[in-house]
Amino acid sequence: MLKFKEELIGNPIIAAVRNDEDLKLAALSRAVIVFVLYGDIMSITQICSRLRDNNKLAFVHVDLIDGLKGDLAGIRYIKQFAKPDGIISTKSSSIKYGNQLDLVTIQRVFILDSLSLKTGIKNIHENNPDALEVLPGIASRIIGDFEKKMKIPIIAGGLIKEKKDVMNCLSTGAIAISTTTRKLWDL
Template sequence: MLRLKEELIENPIVAAIRNNEDLEKAVLSRAAIVFVLYGDILNISHICDILRKNSKFIFIHVDLIEGLRGDAAGIKYIKEYARPDGIISTKSSNIKYANQLDLYTIQRVFILDSLSLKTGIKNIHETNPDAVEVLPGIASKIISVFEKAIKVPIIAGGLIKEKKDVMDSLSTGAIAISTTTHKLWDL
């Protein structure tokens, strides 16, 4: 976890990519960390090869990869064939499988109300991810509550469109932000 936390602190803007155009822009950007939010079992290795050749720290959102099941075999497939640095998932079981395979793990948590906040904190304590991505990332109160309740780095994601959103999220306790907004990747 130490290397991941250091990477996030040194590179607080994470490029979140949803298509090949984003991939091309991320490769050319200053963003050192990339969240891959698209692909399928046929092209995910190629996507990661491109990012690896450009010295990017790679996380695959395994819930979004077409043709991949959210089970131990699916996570093992990702580790062996795509070879990312880690995975992102909303599913506790995927985080547990990836932890067993010594992949970095980021648990993505959507906070809609007080119950989802409570459930999110409980799941994080049970799965022990290396970091947590809180969505929506512009919800500074939520980030502040998470920072007090958990002991892992927080990444703010979702609806971060302007430099002010980045600064607000970082000032409330997130150590990094993930965004699909290309103009922010070079901050």
Template sequence: MKLKDILLENPIIAAIRNDDDLKNVLKSDAIVIFVLYGDILNIGHICNKLKEKNKTVFVHVDLIEGLRGDSAGIKYVKENANPDGIISTKASNIKYGHNLGMYTIQRIFIIDSLSLKTGIKNIHETSPNAVEVMPGVASKIISNMEKEISTYIIAGGLIKTKKDVIDSLSAGALAISTTERTLWNMQ
């Protein structure tokens, strides 16, 4: 299945930060999971638990302890954790993950007009499968980005309510990621 179809069918992405979140997401309706924690010793175990429940798994490789953000680190994650894709703020990680045949999501933080311009430039250079725009409650930014890039937009960060979800999706995001457990079953 293509990433666009996965996100269209499952627009609420559960972002997990610890083992307690992992336990809860395994019981949730959320299908797409962003793993925002772990280390080189347990990332395979975390991904296996999620895969056993037929979850679509993305590992934020910048946040895995003991993992260096380079091509060997990305290769290690692919071979030892086998996620469906990776998330990173680093262009080199996005390019290498893409070369390994993984879905790639570039996370960008938009704090001003310069970071928006730089983010759009980086997206054109790296060609990720999707972009996670942070903060996700910035509907105006999402709307502007949608006009400038041709990749899928995921809104993430500070999304706490159903209204935040609706606003982000209405602005043009294909999906949202959230650590707010009460939203994980809102498929």
């Protein structure tokens, strides 16, 4: 976990990839950390291998992998065969299983209203992920609210399109940002 937090601090731009073209560009970019937001149980091992071959840290969003169930066996499969550096999930159970298997875990939380903020904080305290990804990342006040109540790194994601969005997120308490906007991967 300490290595992951140091990587976030030193490399706050995270490439989030949704297809093979994104993967190709992310592998060649300056981004060190890559969030894998696509794939299936047949391709995820190759995707993670390609990232490792390019000295990238790979985090698999297990909710988005076709053919994978986010139960203990599914998370164990990802760990054993894809060998990512960690997992991302919106599901409490996947985070718990990832923790049991000593994977770095990132809880992804969508903040839509005050109830989802309250529920998100409760889930973080119950699940003990290694980091939190808050979406939409452009909601800087919400990032500040989480940052005051959590002792884990906060990653902002979603709707981050410009350098000013990156700077705003980082200045309000996020330690890093994840983005599918390719032009930001080399900041």
